[in-house]
Amino acid sequence: xxxxxxxxxxxxxxxxxxxxxxxxxxGGNGSGAGGDKSMVIAxxxxxxxxxxxxxxxxxPGIQVAQAIFAPLVTTDPQSGKTVxxxxxxxxxxxxxxxxxxxxxxxxxxxxxxxLTAKDYVDSWNLTAQGSTxxxxxxxxxKIEGYEALNPETPEGATPKPTTVKTLSGLKQVDDxxxxxKLKVPFSQFGLTxxxxxxxxxxxxxxxxxxxxxxxxxxxxxxxxxxxxxxxGDIKLAKWDGYKGPNAPAATAIxxxxxxxxxxAYNEFLAGTVDFVDVPATKVKTFKTDAxxxxxxxxxxxxxxxxxxxxDQRYKNPKLxxxxxxxxxxxxxxxxxxxxxxxxxxxxxxxxxxxxxxxKFCDFDVAKAKTLLAEAGGFSGPVNINYNTTSATxxxxxxxxxxMLRQNLGLEVKYTGKQGSEITELAxxxxxxxxxxxGWGHDYPSIEDYLSPMFKSTGDANFSGYNNPExxxxxxxxDSQSDSEAAIKLYQQAxxxxxxxxxxxxxxxxQNAYLHSAKIEPRVSKYTGVQALYSTFQ
Amino acid sequence: MTRFVLRRALAxxxxxxxxxxxxxxxxxxxxxxxxxxxxxxxxxxxxxxxAKRAQFHLxxxxxVQYLLSMKDILTGNxxxxxxGADIADQLRLRIPVxxxxxxxxxxxxxxxxxxxxxxxxxxxxxxxxxxxxxxxxVLLAVPGLVAYFAAQYVFGVELKWFPVSGIREGFPHAYLxxxxxxxxxxFAGLARLMRTSIVETVNADFVKTARAxxxxxxxxxxxxxxxxxxxxxxxxxxxxxxxxxxxxxxxxSIFNLPGLGQFMFQAIKLKEGGVVVLLSTLAFVSFIxxxxxxxxxxxxxxxxxxxx
Numbered sequence: 001x002x003x004x005x006x007x008x009x010x011x012x013x014x015x016x017x018x019x020x021x022x023x024x025x026x027g028g029n030g031s032g033a034g035g036d037k038s039m040v041i042a043x044x045x046x047x048x049x050x051x052x053x054x055x056x057x058x059x060p061g062i063q064v065a066q067a068i069f070a071p072l073v074t075t076d077p078q079s080g081k082t083v084x085x086x087x088x089x090x091x092x093x094x095x096x097x098x099x100x101x102x103x104x105x106x107x108x109x110x111x112x113x114x115l116t117a118k119d120y121v122d123s124w125n126l127t128a129q130g131s132t133x134x135x136x137x138x139x140x141x142k143i144e145g146y147e148a149l150n151p152e153t154p155e156g157a158t159p160k161p162t163t164v165k166t167l168s169g170l171k172q173v174d175d176x177x178x179x180x181k182l183k184v185p186f187s188q189f190g191l192t193x194x195x196x197x198x199x200x201x202x203x204x205x206x207x208x209x210x211x212x213x214x215x216x217x218x219x220x221x222x223x224x225x226x227x228x229x230x231x232g233d234i235k236l237a238k239w240d241g242y243k244g245p246n247a248p249a250a251t252a253i254x255x256x257x258x259x260x261x262x263x264a265y266n267e268f269l270a271g272t273v274d275f276v277d278v279p280a281t282k283v284k285t286f287k288t289d290a291x292x293x294x295x296x297x298x299x300x301x302x303x304x305x306x307x308x309x310x311d312q313r314y315k316n317p318k319l320x321x322x323x324x325x326x327x328x329x330x331x332x333x334x335x336x337x338x339x340x341x342x343x344x345x346x347x348x349x350x351x352x353x354x355x356x357x358x359k360f361c362d363f364d365v366a367k368a369k370t371l372l373a374e375a376g377g378f379s380g381p382v383n384i385n386y387n388t389t390s391a392t393x394x395x396x397x398x399x400x401x402x403m404l405r406q407n408l409g410l411e412v413k414y415t416g417k418q419g420s421e422i423t424e425l426a427x428x429x430x431x432x433x434x435x436x437x438g439w440g441h442d443y444p445s446i447e448d449y450l451s452p453m454f455k456s457t458g459d460a461n462f463s464g465y466n467n468p469e470x471x472x473x474x475x476x477x478d479s480q481s482d483s484e485a486a487i488k489l490y491q492q493a494x495x496x497x498x499x500x501x502x503x504x505x506x507x508x509x510q511n512a513y514l515h516s517a518k519i520e521p522r523v524s525k526y527t528g529v530q531a532l533y534s535t536f537q
Numbered sequence: 538m539t540r541f542v543l544r545r546a547l548a549x550x551x552x553x554x555x556x557x558x559x560x561x562x563x564x565x566x567x568x569x570x571x572x573x574x575x576x577x578x579x580x581x582x583x584x585x586x587x588a589k590r591a592q593f594h595l596x597x598x599x600x601v602q603y604l605l606s607m608k609d610i611l612t613g614n615x616x617x618x619x620x621g622a623d624i625a626d627q628l629r630l631r632i633p634v635x636x637x638x639x640x641x642x643x644x645x646x647x648x649x650x651x652x653x654x655x656x657x658x659x660x661x662x663x664x665x666x667x668x669x670x671x672x673x674x675v676l677l678a679v680p681g682l683v684a685y686f687a688a689q690y691v692f693g694v695e696l697k698w699f700p701v702s703g704i705r706e707g708f709p710h711a712y713l714x715x716x717x718x719x720x721x722x723x724f725a726g727l728a729r730l731m732r733t734s735i736v737e738t739v740n741a742d743f744v745k746t747a748r749a750x751x752x753x754x755x756x757x758x759x760x761x762x763x764x765x766x767x768x769x770x771x772x773x774x775x776x777x778x779x780x781x782x783x784x785x786x787x788x789x790s791i792f793n794l795p796g797l798g799q800f801m802f803q804a805i806k807l808k809e810g811g812v813v814v815l816l817s818t819l820a821f822v823s824f825i826x827x828x829x830x831x832x833x834x835x836x837x838x839x840x841x842x843x844x845x
Contacts (some may be wrong), residue, residue, distance in 0.1 A: 046803055047795070049622040130584025133592060138582035150584035159587040213621070230626045231795040233705075256703075258793045259803075262686070263702045270694045270701045389806070418569035452580075459580040 038252035039519050041531045042273040044261035047231050050213030053199040054127040055134035062196055064255055067236055067532055068218035069199035070244050072101065072120075073190070075444055077246075077524035077533070080351070082191060085244040086115065086200075086219065088176075090193060096185040096481045101193070103176040108241055109202040110223045117178040119200040125149075125166045126206055127197075130159055136197030138459060142189070144169030144181045185479035187486045191443040221247050233257070248533050265289075268514050275521060275531040278512035280392055283337035290514045295521055296338060297529035299511045301440045302347045302449070303339075304503035305400060309464040310429040318375035320501040321360040325368035326407040327400065329361065332507055335399050336392075339507040345449055345494050347508055349525055352446035352487040358498050361505055365407045372408055381411040383433025388416040396436065429464055437462045437503065444526065446490045450474060454497045465502035542829060549825045553818065560817045561603045564810040571595075571808040575619055593619060593811075606811040610818060619809055627800060634704060635796035638719075638788070639781045641712050645720025646727055647774065653724075654731025658766075659758065661736055669732065673725035681722060681784070685791045688718045702793035715792040719784065723777065730773055734766040741765070764838050771838065775831035779824040 045060040053065035072087040084090070088102040107115040126132055128140035130150040140146055145168030153159045169181035182189060200219065205212040214228045221244075225237035234255040258264035261279035268276040269289060278286045278294070286294055307314045307323070314320065329341030340348075344357035372378065382404055386397035394416060401412040415433070417425075425431035439460065441448040452460040456471055470493050477489035497503075513529050515521050522533035572581065572589050590596045594605050609616060615624035657666035692714055693701035699714035700706050709716075738744060739762060747761045785798030793799075797816055804812035 046620070049618075049620055055621075130582070130588050133585050133588035135581060135585060137585045138580065141582065150582070153583060153587040159584060159591060229630075230622065231630045258702060259799065260702075260790050260793060263689070263791055263793050266689055266694050267701045267703075270697060272701065418567075418574070420569035420571070420574035423573050424570045459582070 037250050037536045038254070039250055039274040039516075039531070039534060040254045040256055040272070042256050042258055042264045042267055042276040044258055044264040044277055044279065046259050047257040048234070049230070051216040051234075052134070052201070052209060052213060053196045054123060054136050054201065055209075057135045057197060060257070063532070064234055065196050065199065065216075065218075066220070067222040067248075067253060068216050068220045068224070069196060070218075070220040070242065071196055072193040072198065074194050074246060075526050077522060077527045080444070080526035082194065083245060085246070087193065090190045092187070092190065092481060094481065096187040096189070096479055097182050099180045099182070099189055100173075101178055101180065104243075105176065107219060107243060109200075109217050109219050110239055110241060111202055111204070111217045113202050115200060115219055116175050117172045118175075119202060120198075121170050121172045121178050122203075122206055123201045124170060124198065126201075126209075128167050129162075129165065131161065136195075139192075139195065139197055140167060141459075142182050142184075142186060143167050144183050146183070184475065187478055187480050187483070188443070188445045188447045191445045193443075195442050197442075222253060225252065246533075249535050250532070253532070265514075268516075271516070274516040274519050275534070276514050278514060280337075283512065286512055286514060293515045293517060294512060295515065295523055295529055296510050296512045297523055298349050298525060299347075299440070299509055299528060301438055301509050301511075302342060302345070303436065303438045303506045303509060304345075304462075305506055306426075306435050306437045306462045306503050307501070308426070308429075308431055308433065309466065309502055311432070313379060316375040317500055318371045319378060320504070322368045322372035322375060322408060323404065324358075324360045324501060324504045325362065325364045325371065327403050327504065327506070328363045329507060330363070331403075332396075332399060335396070336507055336509060338510040338512055340510070342505040342508045345453075345497055345503065345505055346446050347441065347449065350441065350444060350446050350449070352491055354491065354494075357491070357494055358505055360498070360501065368407060378408075378410055381413045383413050383415055385415050385417055385422050385431060385433055385435040387419040387422060387436070389419055393436075400434075426462060426464070435462070436506075446487060446494070447474075447477065450490055450493050450497065451478075453503065454493070463502035465497075465500065467496060467500055470496045470500075541832075545825070545829055545832075549821075553821055556821050557607065557814050557818055558603060561606065561810050561814050562599070564805070564808060564813045565599050565602070567805075567808050569808055571619055574807055589619070602810065603814075606814050609811065610815050615815065616811070618804070618812055619807055624812065624815070631795055631797050631800050634794050635782070635785055635789070635798060637708050638712050638716055638785065638794060638796060639778070641709060641716035642719035642723070642781065643774075643778060645717055646723040646777075649720065650724045650727030651731055651770075654728040655735055655763070655766075657728070658732040658735025658739065659762075661739075666732070669728060673729050676722060676725040679722070681787055682791075684718055684722060685715070685788060688714060689791065702791075704794055712794070715788050715794065719781075719788055727770070727773065727777070731766070731770055734769050735762065738762045738766040767838055768835065771831055771834050775827050779820075779827050782820045782823075 043060045043063060048061055048064060051061070051064055051068060053062070053069050056062055056065055070085050072085060073082050073090060074085050075081070076083045084104070086103055086107055088104045091100045092098070101120070103115065103117060109115055124140060127134045127136055128143070128146060128149050130137060137150070145166070148164040149162060149167065151160050151162055171179045173179060180189070201209070202217050205217055215224060219242070221239060221242040222236035223239040225235040228234055236253045238251045256273060258267060261277070262281060264273070264276050265279055265282055267273050282289065307320055333339040333341045343361040344354055346353045346357070384397045384401050386393035394414070397414050401414060404410045405412045422431060422435055426435065439449060439453060451474055452458045453462065454465055454470055455461065455474055456466040456468070473489055473493040473496065477486045477493065480486040480489055511529065513521065513531070515531070515534070518537055519531070519534035520537065522530045522535070572586055572595070594602050597605070615628070617623055653665065653669050657663070657669045660666060689701055692698045700711050704711045744757060744761055747757050782798065785796055786802050788794070789796045789798040790802055797819070801813065801816045804816065
């Protein structure tokens, strides 16, 4: 008898601990109160360490910065057209080389100081200095005088200090006007001004950015609400001083950082957050997990298979076309989940996108075999590099590998590496074989897909591709001030790239999100799904 | 005793150098470029890369990087991570989190492990003993990762007894679920060891002698069996406590507890040598201290060990 009571005693004790915990729990964020327009947005990433849009090019930081800072111009979610926010007008000269930006009157920073042209000029100069080591430095490389602030440094060497502190192409005209002179004409520059990496910082922040890394002073619709400590949630409250268009409906927003994406998803299911990204592991189940609260959005993310231009074996365009024709894009898209096969180099939500731009992107095994034979076959195994830090890297690599093996009879091998190692090997032209790459635009222009990836000097030229003819056509597009004519030229450049095929288009991925019954996120063909602009029930 | 402690502390210095140097070399040898990893898919301009490399001494040879790192640690000048986090700030935030989690988990593990182990060992082949064998067998077979996510889903998402993740609800509430799961998973080993140790001691000659002298059962248990049976347990608990740090990497990630384990995971992911070495040094120092305490306790339980 004593043995039994012993077990019972302990079990009862445990039950008591558990039930007392149950009592302690009382409604997570207290959603559903009448007229309450607050929401909690989960971000599946490590907590931010600072808020400085000029030193931020990753999604988590940009999301938060978007609430606190307002851009010069933005894309209208309904029409897809560019509308002014802080800018009153953005005008190019005849050649599209010098641009004049006039600011609206009456805008201030959240510390009360008026927002002036000087704030933009000084903030941009600060970021354009390589020694500041801010991530959006590269944006200013188009402006005249960039080189003087960023002297060429050989790989591994310490950068030389420079006494130049300002971009020669950047001039303040009066309190609300400044001009930007570019190195070469660039017809799309106006569109790029919606990039948040160009946000202005007020003078006190510019003087000592580190002191303000956790107490940003912005010019956007929200300001920091109370203290923000390391590792903590970021709480924002509506700021009445924002007079721009496109103001969000929320009065309070909490950004909660949960590094493990599956845990963030579970937090949503438990009802403690209002908005969460669907992680790759839940793509098959999210519709049943939250039957009334999911949205998917056309993403601007395009995904490619990248061929190495430095490897002689892949030189022949016919071989590249054969590879492309041997890939069953629909099967690949099904495997990825929430994806559509792509037959062009540009994302579908961009002006100038053509659904059938690629002539060699159908699934045609017979033609693929013919082209491979005409190219003289392929010697040795095709090596496919995949990212080991991505859960799906190996699966996708094997899917592509199997298609090449079965349809073209090629020998295939796989190499798993850290993402940064693949990038480094590709940058130094030492990567052996194929790899995957992806691209999402910074500003909604067909040009933002072509210049970075296909121009010989493009900063995201993954394949080491170089074709002077394409560079020439791109430059023509850049100097064409008529936007229709510019798009025609860019499409011509896309055709050249598809003919040479340094990247094989694979699929465009959609993103999925869950949201609580309290909010309805904004879904736009042009700007994607945005929790920040949710409407409230 | 003071001499013993001093001797141990001094002996730890060369070991510490070897351990930190080894860890640093391992991180250094890892493939990939931390600054590119930080940048994600977006390209970073050469000028920024060069400036960041110089800022974090990544342009220096291995041994210089190591020495600079050690200098920073020893002078308490921790600096920032590659991502811009103030390391001293992070330690202030994270050390209490890991300590609370570890101590609570160990409290569960020790309470249940010792209670069940002693009871089962003393009443061998009884109901408790047999149930314990079965339960521990099941627990030992469950992978931690599965148990953590299952517990989170059942008790956090479905039953809502505990918060799903994070430390917003404070101590002990936010820590109870992860600590219970760690405690339960660790309890199996401890309970089995305790039981075996008791069973072995119960049958020892000195216990028979004590019983033959006519001592009461309680006195035999508390004065003769337990002190002797506890010796292997103390060693186990010491090693276990020191090993909690490694286990915390997974638990803290899944339950989103901003502790040292999560910090270590981020640092390894970003190939952040300085932080990995700093955290390894912390782990190493706590390992040395715990070992010292174990040895002192050993001396208290077993007089023979005092002069070793």
